[in-house]
Amino acid sequence: MAAAVMDKDFKLVTPDHLVKAGGDVTLPCHLSPKTSAVAMEIRWFNGRHCIYLYKNGHVTEGEYYEGRVSVNTQELQRGDVSLRLRNIRWGDEGVYTCQVISGEHKEEGRVGLRCKSPVSLL
Template structure:
């Protein structure tokens, strides 16, 4: 039986936005073609640590990120698995990885949150995109 209809890739958008301490940042990641992610397992990592897990409608957030990270659940239907990061802190700068698993397919996309310049309390955060797809 063909499983072509469930095949998907992760796409991201390179972005640059000005944020200050306490602002919100979005790490963009979408399924392509648009596929509902409601029944998929979605993990977001910072470095090697899983900071957010969505599985079977249940959410687990890593200590230190509770209430600060999340997906827009209604948008999962359209394949939007972007991570919202609230209350930006300098410690949030680093490499993030989105992992989406559906059945035997696993896709990953890496996103880097980098500070490119800062004047006063305003910082320009550059979201760098590094795609790496792993088909298992």
């Protein structure tokens, strides 16, 4: 019984600074201690909109983000639930929330994204 409780005793670790990017970016987020997230539900939000959902091995992408968001499902075994966002647009800037659910245990982490200017001023 204690082992089952330990499996659900995890936290989400995200950077404590804004991620700055242009083009493609990975929004880092992982479970601590390292725990397989394969059987967990993983949701990424931009504001109130769910842009990525991994549940029971199936992936659903938000309408505005179709074909642009992914989580490396091979890394889930190591607890890495980072979101890959391709072809960043100005509207993508903001705070992203990662939510991981395992049974009754739910953890959230936030990652801020700031878009770099595509034109250098130098």
